[in-house]
Amino acid sequence: xxxxxxxxxxxxxxxxxxxxxxxxxxxxxxxxxxxxxxxxxxxxxxxxxxxxxxxxxxxxxxxxxxxxxxxxxxxxxxxxxxxxxxxxxxxxxxxxxxxxxxxxxxxxxxxxxxxxxxxxxxxxxxxxxxxxxxxxxxxxxxxxxxxxxxxxxxxxxxxxxxxxxxxxxxxxxxxxxxxxxxxxxxxxxxxxxxxxxxxxxxxxxxxx
Amino acid sequence: xxxxxxxxxxxxxxxxxxxxxxxxxxxxxxxxxxxxxxxxxxxxxxxxxxxxxxxxxxxxxxxxxxxxxxxxxxxxxxxxxxxxxxxxxxxxxxxxxxxxxxxxxxxxxxxxxxxxxxxxxxxxxxxxxxxxxxxxxxxxxxxxxxxxxxxxxxxxxxxxxxxxxxxxxxxxxxxxxxxxxxxxxxxxxxxxxxxxxxxxxxxxxxxxxxxxxxxxxxxxxxxxxxxxxxxxxxxxxxxxxxxxxxxxxxxxxxxxxxxxxxxxxxxxxxxxxxxxxxxxxxxxxxxxxxxxxxxxxxxxxxxxxxxxxxxxxxxxxxxxxxxxxxxxxxxxxxxxxxxxxxxxxxxxxxxxxxxxxxxxxxxxxxxxxxxxxxxxxxxxxxxxxxxxxxxxxxxxxxxxxxxxxxxxxxxxxxxxxxxxxxxxxxxxxxxxxxxxxxxxxxxxxxxxxxxxxxxxxxxxxxxxxxxxxxxxxxxxxxxxxxxxxxxxxxxxxxxxxxxxxxxxxxxxxxxxxxxxxxxxxxxxxxxxxxxxxxxxxxxxxxxxxxxxxxxxxxxxxxxxxxxxxxxxxxxxxxxxxxxxxxxxxxxxxxxxxxxxxxxxxxxxxxxxxxxxxxxxxxxxxxxxxxxxxxxxxxxxxxxxxxxxxxxxxxxxxxxxxxxxxxxxxxxxxxxxxxxxxxxxxxxxxxxxxxxxxxxxxxxxxxxxxxxxxxxxxxxxxxxxxxxxxxxxxxxxxxxxxxxxxxxxxxxxxxxxxxxxxxxxxxxx
Numbered sequence: 001x002x003x004x005x006x007x008x009x010x011x012x013x014x015x016x017x018x019x020x021x022x023x024x025x026x027x028x029x030x031x032x033x034x035x036x037x038x039x040x041x042x043x044x045x046x047x048x049x050x051x052x053x054x055x056x057x058x059x060x061x062x063x064x065x066x067x068x069x070x071x072x073x074x075x076x077x078x079x080x081x082x083x084x085x086x087x088x089x090x091x092x093x094x095x096x097x098x099x100x101x102x103x104x105x106x107x108x109x110x111x112x113x114x115x116x117x118x119x120x121x122x123x124x125x126x127x128x129x130x131x132x133x134x135x136x137x138x139x140x141x142x143x144x145x146x147x148x149x150x151x152x153x154x155x156x157x158x159x160x161x162x163x164x165x166x167x168x169x170x171x172x173x174x175x176x177x178x179x180x181x182x183x184x185x186x187x188x189x190x191x192x193x194x195x196x197x198x199x200x201x202x203x204x205x206x207x208x
Numbered sequence: 209x210x211x212x213x214x215x216x217x218x219x220x221x222x223x224x225x226x227x228x229x230x231x232x233x234x235x236x237x238x239x240x241x242x243x244x245x246x247x248x249x250x251x252x253x254x255x256x257x258x259x260x261x262x263x264x265x266x267x268x269x270x271x272x273x274x275x276x277x278x279x280x281x282x283x284x285x286x287x288x289x290x291x292x293x294x295x296x297x298x299x300x301x302x303x304x305x306x307x308x309x310x311x312x313x314x315x316x317x318x319x320x321x322x323x324x325x326x327x328x329x330x331x332x333x334x335x336x337x338x339x340x341x342x343x344x345x346x347x348x349x350x351x352x353x354x355x356x357x358x359x360x361x362x363x364x365x366x367x368x369x370x371x372x373x374x375x376x377x378x379x380x381x382x383x384x385x386x387x388x389x390x391x392x393x394x395x396x397x398x399x400x401x402x403x404x405x406x407x408x409x410x411x412x413x414x415x416x417x418x419x420x421x422x423x424x425x426x427x428x429x430x431x432x433x434x435x436x437x438x439x440x441x442x443x444x445x446x447x448x449x450x451x452x453x454x455x456x457x458x459x460x461x462x463x464x465x466x467x468x469x470x471x472x473x474x475x476x477x478x479x480x481x482x483x484x485x486x487x488x489x490x491x492x493x494x495x496x497x498x499x500x501x502x503x504x505x506x507x508x509x510x511x512x513x514x515x516x517x518x519x520x521x522x523x524x525x526x527x528x529x530x531x532x533x534x535x536x537x538x539x540x541x542x543x544x545x546x547x548x549x550x551x552x553x554x555x556x557x558x559x560x561x562x563x564x565x566x567x568x569x570x571x572x573x574x575x576x577x578x579x580x581x582x583x584x585x586x587x588x589x590x591x592x593x594x595x596x597x598x599x600x601x602x603x604x605x606x607x608x609x610x611x612x613x614x615x616x617x618x619x620x621x622x623x624x625x626x627x628x629x630x631x632x633x634x635x636x637x638x639x640x641x642x643x644x645x646x647x648x649x650x651x652x653x654x655x656x657x658x659x660x661x662x663x664x665x666x667x668x669x670x671x672x673x674x675x676x677x678x679x680x681x682x683x684x685x686x687x688x689x690x691x692x693x694x695x696x697x698x699x700x701x702x703x704x705x706x707x708x709x710x711x712x713x714x715x716x717x718x719x720x721x722x723x724x725x726x727x728x729x730x731x732x733x734x735x736x737x738x739x740x741x742x743x744x745x746x747x748x749x750x751x752x753x754x755x756x757x758x759x760x761x762x763x764x765x766x767x768x769x770x771x772x773x774x775x776x777x778x779x780x781x782x783x784x785x786x787x788x789x790x791x792x793x794x795x796x797x798x799x800x801x802x803x804x805x806x807x808x809x810x811x812x813x814x815x816x817x818x819x820x821x822x823x824x825x826x827x828x829x830x831x832x833x834x835x836x837x838x839x840x841x842x843x844x845x846x847x848x849x850x851x852x853x854x855x856x857x858x859x860x861x862x863x864x865x866x867x868x869x870x871x872x873x874x875x876x877x878x879x880x881x882x883x884x885x886x887x888x889x890x891x892x893x894x895x896x897x898x899x900x901x902x903x904x905x906x907x908x909x910x911x912x913x914x915x916x917x918x919x920x921x922x923x924x925x926x927x928x929x930x931x932x933x934x935x936x937x938x939x940x941x942x943x944x945x946x947x948x949x950x951x952x953x954x955x956x957x958x959x960x961x962x963x964x965x966x967x968x969x970x971x972x
Contacts, residue, residue, distance in 0.1 A: 022965075031880060031964045051960070052884050059882025070877040074606055074629035075622065083622040087882045110606040130882070 003184065003191060005168070007133065010160040010200065012177045013170045015186035021170045022138055024186060028168065029062045029136045030054040042133065059087040063127025063135045063165075065156075067142035069119040071111040071126075078107035081126045088130040097125040101155055117148030124155060128165070135159060137169045141176075153179065154203040178206050214519060217496070224488045225524060227862035231481040232528025233535055234855065236574065239474030240536025240567055245543045245550075246466025247564040252544075252556045253377065253459045256321060259557075260374040261289070263318040263423035265433055266453065268446040268708075268768070270685070272417025278313075280440040286428040291317040292419035294403070295395075297381060297681070299823050301355035301362070305346070306381055306823040307338075308395040309356060309363065310373070311403045311419075318375045318423045320397055321557050325350040325369035328397065332368065333405045335398070339379065340370035341555050342394025356396070358822070359683060363398065363406040371397065372557045377455040379555060381823075382681075385830055386785065387552060387837045392829050434713075446708060446715055446768035459554055468921040472914065476647050477855070478574065481528070483643060484859060485578055487636050489521055489585040491866050494601035497589045501598030504590065514586050521582025525575040533571075537561060542847075549840040606633060626874075627895040634870065637863055641899045642906070644859025645944060648852045649907025650914050652940035655848035657915045657932045662841060664931040666834060668735045669785060674827050676701065676727040676809035681822040684806035692805025693722075695820060701810030702727035705796075705803035709765045709789065711755060717788035718765070720796040720803050727809035730790065731783045735929045742798070744779030746790040752781045765789065767801070774799055783929065849943075856947035864896065864955035876964045889956030893949065900948040904941055911940070 003024075005011055015021040026032040027039055030046055033054075039047045046057055064070075071080050081094040098104055101121040111119050120140060127135055137156060141149030153169075157179055160167045169176060177183045178201045185193040218225050256262075267273070267281065273292055281290045291314035298309045312318060315328055322328065323340045336354050343349070348367060356363040376395045379388045398406075407418065426433055430449040437447055450456045493500065496517070503513045540561050543549045551559070590597055609632060611617050617625070631638040680699065682692060684706075696703040705720040721728060721740060732738045733749055740746060745763055747755075757763060759780050766773045776799055782790060796803060815824055868875075875888050912932070919928045 026965050029880075055879070055882055055884040057882075058880065062882075064880050070873065070880070072626065072874050072877060074626055074633055074874075079622055079625060083878075084881060086622060087884075087887070108608075110608075112605045126881070 003194065005166065005182065007166050008160065008164045009166055009181040010157055010179060011166070011168045011182040011184065012180035013168060013184045013186060014172065014174065014177055016172060019186045020189040021186045023189070025136050025138055025168065025170045028134070029064060030057045055087075059084075059130065060089050061133050063130050063132040065120070065123050065127050065135065065137040065140045067139035069111070069116075069123045069143075071119055071122055073111055076108050076110055077103060077114070077122050080111065080122055081129050084126060084130045090131045092129050092131045094125070094129055097129045098122070100128070101125045115148070116144050117151060120144060120148075120152050121155065124152070124159075128159065128163070132165070134166045134168065137167065139171055140169060141171070141173070150203055157203060175206050179203060214516065214523075217492075217520070218523070221492055221495075223865045224492065224862055225520075227858045228481070228485060228488055228524045229528045229531065230854065230858045231477070231484050231862075232525060232574075232578070233531035234851065234858075235474060235477035235481040236529050236532025236571060237535025237539060238477050238851070239470065239570070240533060240563060241539025241543075242466055242470035242474065243567045244536055244540030244561050244563045246463045246470060248540060248544045248560065248562045249459065249466060249550065249554070250463045251562050252558045252560060253463075253554070256372065256374045256377065256557055257456075259321050260319045261316050261425060262374040262450060262456070263291075264426050264428075264450050265424040265430070265437075266293075266448045266450075267422040267424065267437060267441070268448070269420060271420075273419050273422050274417050277441055278422060281422055281424060281437065284426075284433075284436045284440055286433070286436070287424055287426045289314065289317050289425040291315075291423050292417075293318065293421040293423045294419050295375070295421065296358065297823055298356045298358040298363070301357050304824060304826075305392050305394075306825075307342070307356060307393070308376065308379075308381075309358070310375070310395055310397045311400055312397070312423070313400050313419070317425050318373070320371040320373045323370045323372055323557060325367070328369060328371075328399070330399045331401050332399050333402045334365035335368035335402065336365050337369040337371045337397040338367050339376065339390070339394040339396065339555070340372060341379075341388075341390045342396075343367065343370050345390035345394075354396070359686070359820075361407055363402070365398070365402065372555060373397070375453075375455055377554055377556065378458045380454060381825065387834055388555065389829060389832065391832075392825075446710070448715060452715065462550070462554065465921065468918070472918070473651075476650065477851075480640075480643055480647055480855065480859060482574075482577065482581070483640055484862060485521065485524070485581050486585075487640050488862065488866065489582050490588075490636070491870070492520065493517055493582075493585040493589045495869070497601040498598060500586065500589045501594060501596075504597045505594040510590050513590060514583055517586035518579050518583040521585075522575065522579040525578035529571055529575055536563075543844075549837075549844065552837050552840060623891045623894065627891065627898065630867075630871065630895065631899070634867070637866060637870075638899060641860060641863045641896070642903050644856060644863070645900050645903025645948065646907040646910060647859070648856035648947060649904055649940060649944050650911040651848050651852035651855065652943055653908060653911025653932070653936065654915045654918065655845045655852070656936040656939060657911065657930065658918070659842065659845050660931045660933045660936050661915070661919065661928050662838070663933075664735065665928050666838075668731050668737070669783075670827075670831055670834070672737055673729045673731060674830070675729055677811045677813075677827055678809075678815065679825045679827075680808040680810060680815055681825065682806055682808065682820055683822050684804045687804055687820055689804050691820070692808075695816075696722070696805060696808045696810075699808055699810040699812045699815065701725065701808040701812070703793075703805045703809065704728070704807045705793075706806045707801070707803055708768045710768055711751065711763070711765045711789075714754075715768065716751065716765070717786055718767070718801070719786065719788050719790045720793055720801070721790065722793040727811075733781055733783050733929070735783060735931075738780070738782075740790065740792050741779055742792050742794040744777035744791070744795065746780045746782045747778055748784040748787055748789075749781055750787050751789065752778075757781075763789065774801060853943065853947055856944065857951055860896065860948060860951040861954060864892075864951050865958075867895070868892065868955050868958055872962065875959060876962050879959075879962055880964050885959045888959050889953075892956045892959075893952035896948050896952040896955075897945070900945055904944055907944070908940075 013021045013024060027034055034047050038045050049057060078094055081097055085091045098107055101124055103121055141152055156167050159165045180197060181200055182196050184191060278290060278292050281287060291312050294311040295308050297306050300307055320328060320337055328337055329335060350367055352367045354365060354367055379395060381393045434447050500513060544559055546559050702723045702725045707718045709716050709718045729737045730740055747757055752758060757778050759778050761778045762775050763778050764773060764775045878888055916930050919930055
């Protein structure tokens, strides 16, 4: 599998269940190590890093958004976001990030007091608060209703367009691909197709 | 198929299961062990009391009892049997040892039990029936010659039998000695015929009757017997019931101490085991909730599912109980075997281990209760429809703490907040962790504190208070006061006189001291060495407590065998081994109490070997008698420390693994976000350490309280003052911290194996 991705783009990885799209994401995010080959991120080979070096890489360069949010239930919204300050070298303001995702009014609530969409937005705020180069999103709308899902995708798209982040979204939803600058199709652990779209649609333009 | 699942689940939760089995085993073991200890003691002492016809009453008289007196006692209504009895300390010729030479006219009352050799022969004029423990300690065998001396009298013969006696179940030469020492002191029985042959007629004439004691078998209570005996014998005598004798009261004391121990430590262990079971079973069934739901959805009846999950608890209970029974009998054996701790004190013929019947019912009850815990845990998960049961268990929702309003809380780091909220969210788990740490601390403070207390006690009462090399016991009955004082001068020693007295209807010892040479010292209730003044009498703490007396009050007593009554001011309260009253010779002279010197305390190496000296006792021999006892006590203390460490490790590890499992997903999230393993590990350990600090703060006063209770309940006769040395504080705190840190590290190491991808894919 050979793949080069550009900075500041909204990239969608499509594929059926078991195709290997999440594995690709985990390798890029430093959650997993390849058995062979190299992964270069901003010119740095992350495939040979030790566990601690990978942790530093994740802390500095990558933000994650998961289907099941993965918030710390015993920390409030603001604390969940602010915890990245403990490890990220250049963190952004937690309040600003929560404002960006529209949750300024919920900062002292616990995750269990929020809706699924709100929890996913906290997860995005936390990912962004690290000020990462890349935001990796594994089925970020999988657990949300379609209306909330659209809102979350709009948020992610704006992060790429306005903040210049590289957003990689793994999904099996073909519609999301219409918003992408680059669409990668994965099948049986191989890249079947990698295509740039010159005129990606906005969230509102996609027929959900 | 379910059975297969049961074993696989047991394996899956092996850390929890093993720790639960250990906890139950420890609880059952300690419970059974101490119950086996006291009950075996009760049964085995009961056997020797029965076998030897242990007397119910002892009547004492300095002038001795005639055959007519004996007949008068025997004729009393309610008296089934009686014997004239003689017990006196005599010297072993060419040796420094002392033996209690004992003669009883009727061996059916407080007789002997033959262990080896010829049966007792009342007609034998050359036979010794010697204490088998003394014989073993001194290499004496059947057929060996033995010569005893008392003043000018020599008793010669051969050892015909080795015996045990209920009268000498606890064989102490006098009340200053705490522990028997068979290397230097024992007892020997001879027949009345041999006594008659050995004691010259002139001496018999001078001394009147040689039998100073009548032992009586009677079912009467003491008041009724005293009334009848006084009437029959004409004058007031000192009469002691069996529960006022050392052999009975100390043995019964040990039994009740065993009962106390059996009611304290096991409660701690069993309570922790049961509470840990509640927490563990809840977590296991919560973890298995979707599987429980699946069974229900598949059509398994609730009853079958409940039986399946309840059997987990039952298996833990049964395995723990089996192991615990082994531990219990081992613990019982450790204390109650012919070479164990109790054997240094009590000289019994049989050391059969027995458990009281109720313990088996308690063990059945414990297993039923543990099964019930399993049953209730799974029933909770089964409640509602099959669809409800299929939903994963959701822990309680987080609520804001009041504490969170404070500025200080807001300033806390995320790790602190995380841990604090986690403790509040999982209250049961946190409380159990705290309970484990408190238990560990209580055992350490209790065990090591007991050692400190004993060390301080021995230091004050033996190292400091005994400031002489040799105690010389005199034949006070056949010496004048002037002769005694002159001998004390000759030996450059201090001296004491001893008299039996009564306060109310209880017998005590009056000790009159002349300590100008500082050979004997006294300690107050704070264990400080204090001088005796001539301003009044000093009483021991037990007399002060039992008779509600304090310094400045008036003490009234009467010497036994006398109608005189003395009322004296109490000058102070002392901590004392002897339950008695103490005064200076000058004060005794002021009050007019007659006495003669009975002991001299000296550093002289040469003690005259003449009729005035009954025997000698070196300070070293007294100190040596403690060595075995202290060795065994130290072993017990190390067992306690080991139990504390096991308890701490097992409870904390179990709960640590539980906490790790519950926070697995959170830790995986932290790891994904970029936290390093070390940092996550420190977060986990810090929670343990906070709980440890709180546990220690609670455990210290509780440990002191438990130790104080144990000292009062177990050793009130020694008037022990609780002492906790700096080393005990340090070791207890550091060991508890060490255990907590060790377990924290063991659990934290698991971080490295967190599968971030798998953890984060699971449903919340």
